[in-house]
Amino acid sequence: MQWSDFLAALTFQAGYNSALVALGALLLGLAAGGTGTFVFLRKRALVSDAVSHATLPGVGLAFLLMVALGGEGRWLPGLILGSALSAALGLVLVQAMVSRTRLSEDAAIGAVLSVFFGLGIVLLTVIQTMASGRQAGLESFLLGSTAGMLRSEAVTIAVAAAVAALLLFAFRRPMTLVAFDPGYAAARGTAVNRVDLGIMGLALIVTVIGLKVVGLILIVAMLIIPPVIARFWTDRVDAMVLIAAAVGGVSGWVGTAISASAADMPTGPIIVLVAFGLFVLSLLLSPARGVLASALRYRRFQERVHRRQGLLAMARAEPIHDRLTLRVLRRAGLIRADGVATEAGRAAVAAAALDEARWAHVRRTDPGDPVLERYDGLTALDDLLTRDQLSDIDRAMPGPGIA
Amino acid sequence: MGLEFLQLSLAPLLIGVLAAVACALPGNFLVLRRQALIGDAISHVVLPGIIAAFLLTGTVSAWPMMIGAAGAAVISVALIELVRRLGRVEPGAAMGLVFTTMFAGGVLLLEQSDTSGVHLDVEHALYGNLESLIWIDAEGWGSLLDTGALAGLPPQVARLAIVLAGLVAFLWLFWRPLAISTFDPGFAQSVGIRNGPLGFALVTATAVAAVAAFDAVGSIIVIAMFVCPPAAARLMTNRLGRQVAWSVGFAVVSAVLGYVLAGYGPLWLGAANSVSAAGMIATVSGLILAAACVLGPQRKRTGEAAA
Structure with missing residues (x-):
């Protein structure tokens, strides 16, 4: 050509x-x-x-x-x-x-x-x-x-x-x-x-x-x-x-x-093949329905789950063995290479533990609360409730909630 | 008449009938499962398969081409599934997308490669060359018992006979599970029939029939025979066994009548040349279906009075 x-x-x-x-x-x-x-x-x-x-x-x-x-x-x-x-x-x-x-x-x-x-x-x-x-x-x-x-x-x-x-x-x-x-x-x-x-x-x-x-x-x-x-x-x-x-x-x-x-x-086959080429590009690259976009979405979700579970494990002082969890935490600067929590890591652990304790408290005291519908193990109560509601919960909770 | 018929017409007639029946048998289940267009899709993608096989082996021989065609059929089914799942595309559109693209690829391959020395072209793939499959070794009716002369029969006869026997065996072995999973997949699953593998086996059987018949008669007859005789039979009866029997009958009548009309019809009308037998066989099967649509005793849906 x-x-x-x-x-x-x-x-x-x-x-x-x-x-x-x-x-x-x-x-x-x-x-x-x-x-x-x-x-x-x-x-x-x-x-x-x-x-x-x-x-x-x-x-x-x-x-x-x-x-x-x-x-x-x-x-x-x-x-x-x-x-x-x-x-x-x-x-x-x-x-x-x-x-x-x-x-x-x-x-x-x-x-x-x-x-x-x-x-x-x-x-x-x-x-x-x-x-x-x-x-x-x-x-x-x-x-x-x-x-x-x-x-x-x-x-x-x-x-x-x-x-x-x-x-x-x-x-x-x-x-x-x-x-x-x-x-x-x-x-x-x-x-x-x-x-x-x-x-x-x-x-x-x-x-x-x-x-x-x-x-x-x-x-x-x-x-x-x-x-x-x-x-x-x-x-x-x-x-x-x-x-x-x-x-x-x-x-x-x-x-x-x-x-x-x-x-x-x-002519005919070439036109069809050009259209098919555009189809393949769309299948891969479309932001909402494309293969790459959904792979990225999946990956991001996976990282959120591992980060959260890693933080909760640290709050319970359990050792973490999962490689992906360690990598996610390390890359976010929450732990050092030797697995010890950094300054930011300790704060994040505390926040995650507090959040989990709040959820548990709401579940125990008010099982009919509509906010419980939103519980998926990843979303923080901070994102769902107002500051007043949160301080009400914190006051009603038995201990300080932080391990 | 006798010798001429043996040499020129017996083999094409036989091949036409075998191909028609081989396609009509699995076609019954495809029509009932609303997958009639799988046959259409497969017969389109056979083209890139045989061309790829030709380019790889460099010869026009039957087995590599049939393997290539079957491979292309399997690839197309997988691609349709892939497009449907990955892109969440509606099945009809996914099928249309895949088979037109693969056909376009086949035509491009054909045009780009040097196939000038061999007889391989798109027209041949579409409407075959039934008329050229002659039995030149025949010397009289006695040749039917003479193994030496029988060996001179076009190889398609034996190939189609083997495929047909395989299809009959498949249907005979899996008749009950196939019938149950076709009419009531939910019930089939509850009694332990595995719908998925069974459906795949049916599609594979379809592909084998399509590829074997395609080689002999081109893709039009293949598509027509997958759909028309079973659809006409569906309008005749409510019993699956009888439907299959009707469809075989219709397929045989289409093949014989179509071949005769194509070969001798123009002569009766005073024209000098015969017309495409493949096209005529498809046309006759369509006329049978049209008659069944107007007259078939079970043409209405259940619940509607047959007028």
């Missing part, structure tokens, strides 16, 4: 066509990430997999029809229209199977996905045997291909993706409401079914636009991965839509740039 080529592609300087393709992929990623958020929140990520596979027979039939009418079979808007119709049929069939029969959604998805795809392959083999079909290159719809894309096709994709993004913006409120709390939405009189259908309709639009860029097998990743990433960084629906759209846009943009600047880099 040439860095200069990559930078040129990234800054839309690699020629008019590549710039259009990169812009189209960016807009597609935006629309897909935003739409995918609602699909994800309604837990229907895999329904979009059925929708995307169901596009194939539509592509084949549209091609055959356009050729039969004496036209050019590869006309992209016609193929997109055909794929949208068959995808819609697939979506309706999934819904019908779930609502009319005892089959569950996963079986309905699997059935529609495989059967429509199988029928699509049958049609592709028919087309391959036709004279006009040999050069059709409809296989590029399976995995997407931006190499050799016509200018008119790039424009179609960019415009359609922009329209999808606008639709997403226009209907964001009802979709947010339904995604967040369908029960409340229904009680307010929102037609939940219709909004659900709208969400899947948008997913369908994104899917058919993405066929040419990412391909029908991988387009579902554009709907799934960005919202999963966004969920790591926020708990708010509106922020999640924005983050997912941004992630999708960046994946599409960077992915096409990488794909354009090196040989043998298929």
